[in-house]
Amino acid sequence: MQPKTSKQAFPLVLIMCFFFSLSILGQTEGKKSLFAVIQQLEEQHNIRFSYVPDEISDISVTVPEKTDSLQEVLAQLNNQTSLQFTLLDDRYVTVVSRQQKSNYCGRIIAAETSEPLEGANIVVKNFNFSTVSTAEGFFSIPRQVPSEGFITISYLGYHTINLSINQLTAACPTIMVHSKSTALDEVYIQTYLVQGVSKKTDGSITLNTENFGLIPGQIENDVLQISQALPGVESADETISNINIRGGTHDENLLLWDDIKMYQSGHFFGLISAFNPDLTKQVSIYKNGTPPRFGESVSGVIDMRSKNTVTEDFSAGVGLNLINGSAFANIPLSDKASIQISGRHSLSFLETPVYNTYSERIFQDTEITNIENPENETQITADEDFNFYDFSTKLLWDISEKDAIRVNFLTIDNSLDFTESIDGSNQSKTSELQQRSLVGGVSWNRNWSDGFETTALLYGSYYLLNATNKDLFTTQQQFQENEVLEDGAKIDSRFTISKKIELQSGYQFSEIGIGNTQDINIPRFRVYNKEVLRTHSVFSNITYTPNQELTVINAGARASYFEKFDKLLVEPRLSVHQKLGNGFSVETMGEFKSQTTTQRIDFESDFLGVEKRRWVLANDNNIPILESKQASLGFGYNKNNWLITLEGFYKEVSGITTSNQGFQNQFQFVRATGDYTANGLEFVFNKNARHFSTWVSYLFMKNDYTFETLIPSEFPNNIDIRHSATVAGSYSLNKFKLALGINWHSGKPYTIPVPGEEIIEVNGQDTIQYDIPNNERLPDYFRADFSAEYLWGISQNVDAKINVAVLNLLNKENTLNIRYALDTDENNESRINQVEEISLGLTPNISVQVLF
Known part of the structure; x- marks a missing residue:
């Protein structure tokens, strides 16, 4: 019987095992990942959970298949996990670990849209803790933070909020933040050539030095040197003081430092920028389609801005290269105020190889090197003492959430003492040259409402150039002085009418006084001239984005009234950017502009033959108001890190x-008035990868003068460089950067004496007889540059x-200019001496900066 009983029991055991397995399997299948459960509940109940992904990634739970009670599900989740699920309202549920249940927390939303803000920065002041808000706007702060402390909440495009921590509770109160009224200046090319350079829909190119890439030849973030890497922006003589934008001279550009016009731009006679790169955070460059708020320019605008937010933490740096030493500091004064300080000073006392190379470049064509008459038998010893410095400071004070005061000050100084001595005698004389700038301004920004903002600025800009030239062989002394004083006021308003329309309007008053003095003791001669001009300008611009920023239209005008001349000029401005789809876009720009200040350029007839540029003011007679007209049409392709632009x-x-x-x-001492016309094409090809960027740019431009009273009346411009090209690449990996590039352009024009009849007699004096003006071309220019940068983390702070x-890596000898001068031979007969201006040779430099 036993075997029979065993056979009957076997099916029963199988059935029991089967149901037991189903039970286990059912229990296993009932377990789901918490992440999947949250997603299911969000869809089923139309709610949103706020949680830290890492805290729920390994948790599984069992929940009923169907339930109409959300509270019941949350209660089960609370029982099955070490997390606390809290239903804040009918929309949001917070999920925190039980040990953090009593943390301070809050939820950040935009006041205008009631939408949560993800990625807002929350910093606990005077305590080493910071965090960011989640996708639903939530954030939490541990209880270890003192309740009497304060937090700062900031988000790009929104006003910063300061709160006491004891205002936060575990119930996570809602914190409303209001948007700032900002210009609709959408960036449509995020990385243009290198990181930190972008192009906007209004046609401007912006340089942001906060996280800048590397340009070949760049030793530091000198924005005026970096700007020359852009197509259409170059310098015909390698200097900062002669930046040519689309064929214009340097004085035709408007240079602004924190919205104040600068009349001096360089150190070391233009080889180095006068603006300390440590505090120059953003630069906007306009070649066309300039906003109406900018006046006093017929070529480009270079708008330089220092850091404009109150510093909460102390930061500073000291640096040294083979030209100068520098230092800067950002110093918090309180929760609402801070101060910025920066300064540089030359290291001329060291006479480093770079300093000597720069000196040879500047003084090669002057009396200092005696090049015009190299056979002079008198042995002269020359000693030059050159130095420069700049110092700037800025006070930032946020009086309230709606009011901000800024106070700026900048001074720039260049000085040269040149001593000549005759060997074997006690005879020596010292000549002097000094350039100095002082600028200052006070601005008040007020946010009256979410869509209305005003800025008022009072400013002053002072420039002084004086020179004393003493002749070693006579008692003659020549004194020259150029003094510029501009003071004025600007009021800007910005009104957001709707999401599609924004209006900017304002008023500017300026009073410019320019004085020029020339005084010679033998023969006695003195001339002093001073002109003063007051100008009233009103401007307005409307930005219209009708279809989700596929189309961006900026249209406006500037009207200027010149009191002295009783003259009114109206200057329309236009910029239209249209996205065509699939990465293609088209833009057109146009502008009318004017300016009343220009520079008179003097060469060997003045101080030691060192070129100086003296400012003069329009008198509506022999010095008219400059006026310009410009139009352009461009096409672009920007997709998958490929960029191609073409603009005529x-x-x-x-x-x-x-x-x-x-x-x-022959026109050096002739006074005539005329015009010039420049037209051409700019082309850029740029490929960006994760660590590498390479670009090719090319400019074709034809630039011609027309002077009706000269013969001939039409001939090439002095800076008519027909072809210009750059091939460059940069590489960055972690904290290391490399850049290598080649610059090439065709030679600019110059004038030669008439072959066989070089010297003629005019009024009893020998004079050079020149051939057709600007009928010859200099040899092509070619230069290869290299840069490298490494950021070394010495410690945590x-x-x-x-x-x-390395500038001019291949040590190529480029001729920048050729001119002709008369001197005498051993028989006291007049002869012509050809003087060539040669570019910088191989110039290595190194910079070390410690940041803390």
């Missing part, structure tokens, strides 16, 4: 004079940045 332009400038064009031929740069 036409530019006409009237009212120029021969004295501000730097002629060194201290970094060292090391830069190495």
Whole structure:
């Protein structure tokens, strides 16, 4: 019987095992990941959970298949996990670990839209803790933070909020933040050539030095040197003081430092920028389609801005290269105020190889090197003492959430003492040259409401150039002085009418006084001239984005009334950007502009032969107001890190004079008024990868003068460089950067004497007889540059940045200019001496900066 009983029991055991397995399997299948359960509940109940992903990633739970009670599900989740699920309202549920249940927390939403803000920065002041808000706007702060402390909540495009921590509770109160009224300046090319350079829909190119890439030859973030890497922006003589934008002279550009016009831009006679890169955070460059708020320019605008937010933490840096030493500091004064300080000073006392190379470049064509008459038998010993410095400071004070005061000050100084001595005698004389700028301003920004903002600025800009030239062989002394004083006020308003329309309007008053003095003791001669001009300008611009920023239209005008001349000029401005889809876009721009200040350029006839540019003011007679017209049409392709742009332009400038064009031929001492016309094409090809960027740019431009009273009346511009190209690449990996590039352009024009009849007699004096003006071309220019940068983290709070740069890597001898001068031979007969200006040779430099 036993076997029979066993056979009957076997099916029963199988059935029991089967149901037991189903029971276990059912229990297993009932377990789901908490993440999946949250997603299911969000869809089923139309709610949103706020949680930290890492805290729920490994948790599984069992929940009923169907339930209509959300509270019941949350209660089960509370029982099955170490997390606390809290239903804040009918929309949001917070999920925190039980040990953090009593943490401070809050939820950040936009006041205008009631939408949560993800990624808002929350910083606990005077305590080493910071966090960011979640996708639903939530954040939490541990209880270890003192309740009497304060937090700062900031989000790009929104006003910063300061709160006491005891205002936060475990119930996570809602914190409303209001948006700022900001310009609709959408960036449509995020990385243009290198990181930190972007192009906006209004046609401007912006340089942001906060996280900048590397440009070949760059030793530091000198924005005026970096700007020359852009197509259409170059310098015909390698200097900062002669930046040519689409064929214009340097004085035709408007240079602004924190919205104040600068009349000096360089150190070391233009080889180094006068603006300390440590505090220059953003630069906007306009070649066309300039916003109406900018006046006093017929070519480009370079708008430089220092850091404009109150510093909460102390930061500073000291640096040293083979030209100068520098230091800067951002110092918090309180929760609402801070101060910025920066300064540089030359290291001329060391006479490093770079300093000597720069000196040879500047003084090679002057009396200092005696090059015009190298056979002079008198042995002269020359000693030059050159130095420069700049110092700037800025006070930032946020009086309230709606009011901000800014106070700026900047001073720039260049000085040169040149001592000549005759060997074997006690005879020596010292000549002096000094350039100095002082600028200052006070601004008040007020946010009256979410869509209305005003800024008022009172400013002053002072520039002084004085020179004393003493002749070693006579008692003659020549004194020259150029003094510029501008003071004024600007009021800007910005009104957001709707999401599609924004209006900017304002008023500017300026009073400019320019004095020029020339005093010679033998023969006695003194001339002093001073002009003063007051100008009232009103401007308005409307930004219209009709279809989700596929189309961006900026249209406006500037009207200027010149009191002295009783003259009104109205200048329309236009910029239209249209996205065509699939990465393609088209833009067109146009502008009318004017300016009343220009520079008179003097060469060997003045101080030691060192070129100086003296500012003069329009008198509506022999120095007219400059006026320009420009139009351009461009096409672009920007997709999958490929960038191609092609832009054609036409530019006409009237009212120029021969004295501000730097002629060194038969027109050097002739006074005439005319115009120039520049037209051409700019092309850019740029490929960006994760660590690498390479670009090719090319500019074709035809630039011609027209002077009706000269013979001939039409001839090439002195800076008519027909072809210009750059091939460059940069590489970055972690904290290391490399850049290598080649610059090439065709030679600019110059004038030669008439072959066989070089010297003629005019009024009893020998004079050079020149051939057709600007009928010859200099040899092509070619230069290769290299840069490297490494950021070394010395400690948690201290970094060292090391830069190495080599200009003219191949030591190519480029001729920048050729002119002709008369001297005498051993028989006291007149002869012509050809003087060539040669570019910088191989110039290595190294910079070390410690940041803390």
